[in-house]
Amino acid sequence: MAALSTLLLLPLGIAAALALARFRGPGKGALETLLSLPLVLPPTAVGLLLLELLARRGPLGGWLHARGIEVVFTWKAVVVATAVMSFPLLVRSARTAFEEVDPRLVGIARTLGCGAWAAFFRVTLPLAWRGVLAGTILAFSRALGEFGATVIIAGNIPGRTRTLALAIFHDNQIGRDDRAMVLAGVTIVLAFTALWLTEWITRRRARTVEP
């Protein structure tokens, strides 16, 4: 689930990060704040907003329901919840990376015959990929641990919407602390790996930028 949500997030997050890095003008601050909001809001509040939006009688949920798509209390809800919650982390990290890419280099690539897409894939992304990757890993970890928003919009249905974080809570509630501890151990390993990777990548970036 976390991997899927991260995968879905990637193109969106990169587009948003790029827009924020290049766009100058009124509304930039407001847009930035809005995108970062899930970072500071209580996750349950975000979950509630999403539930209102996606419920069968909600503005978006009704439209989807008419087309036979149910989101709430399915695995799709887990993906949506984790995606929304981890989006800002990806965007923030990727945006910093894109901002470090000199826009004049992109212009030079254009004069050398690259179209806008080619210039992005041959210059911008190769120069920013470490930041984008670091952001992706952070977003993935966040998605892995997401609890508040998920439990509200997706519920806690065994085998369907029960994520690692939800399972730990559940096991603890029913007194199976031993099982909860094993799961906690799994999360520690995953989180440690993700953070260590991020750390390693950013350190390498620092080294290549200043020889």
Add this chain to the structure above:
Amino acid sequence: MIEARIELPLARFPLHVDLKLGRGVTALMGPSGSGKTSLLESIAGLRRAARGRIALEGERWLDTDAGVRLAPNQRRVGYVPQDAGLFPHLSVRGNVRFGLRDEAAAESAIDTLEIRDLLDRYPLSLSGGERQRVSLARALATRPRLLLLDEPLASLDLALRQRVLPYLVRIRDRWQVPCLYVTHNVGEALAVAERLVLLQDGAVQADGRPKELLAVPAVTREAEAGLENLLAGTIAGHDADGGVTRIDLDGGPPMSVPYSPDRKVGEGVTLSVRAEDVLVAIEPPTGLSARNVVAARITAVERTGADVTLHCALEDWDRGPAWFARVTPAATAVLGLAAGTRVWLAVKSHSVRMV
């Protein structure tokens, strides 16, 4: 031939030029912030706000009235920015081949600019002069139809400049593409350009042959290059022990410059001496380390900004060019310098550059 009629709003004034450029190199000079780089970027297609008409050999790149605007990648310009603008994530080879259109052109550029030994290195490990050469080769490998060079030598120190300059001359002679060359340096303009356009506050102030324009102090002052004395002469001989090379000036005294054995005796050279580097004495100087001393008479005293520019005629060479010396108003007052004053001009060997 390229025609460019461009209007572009800038922070302090609008850029407003109408130029027709033929083959060969056109030097573009002007004070910092006069719109030189903006003009190049507009021609390259990197300024979306640029309006007007740009056409190369009749092919329209920009025609705002007709709604034509070719993307930068459709224009085939070779743009070399001031700081070389190499892609740091690619090797020299990757940079040169980035916009490759013609294998033979790339190979030829690599040879012309002598960068074959650098192909596997990365831009961060290159010196300033090497970066500029790689950037030039990268532009040439696309077989550009127009070269836009933005102060290609500005970030280099004097010694490097003199090493890279011959490459530019070689490119001019071998590639035969129209070239717009931004520079602050009078010597460079003289060395490579057949035409000079002076830009100020976004408008063309002067347009003509470099030798004629640069003889006008007002123009060189606007070019912010510092006023330079440009003196033609021939190499008369080398003195290795004395560490000097002697030069016979056309219409001036013999001059000593730092030992330059790579120049052949009899070879014609142009010397450049900044007006600030000319010392002015009202008595024949004795016990002075400066090697080049000549008697002259002041013909005019001109207040130029914070300084005073003296126009001097050499005494023994009345057909030679006027010399310019720049001094402070205080020195002018203390020495009583005025039109008609007899003076001695002194120049250290190391203040004389060959261009």
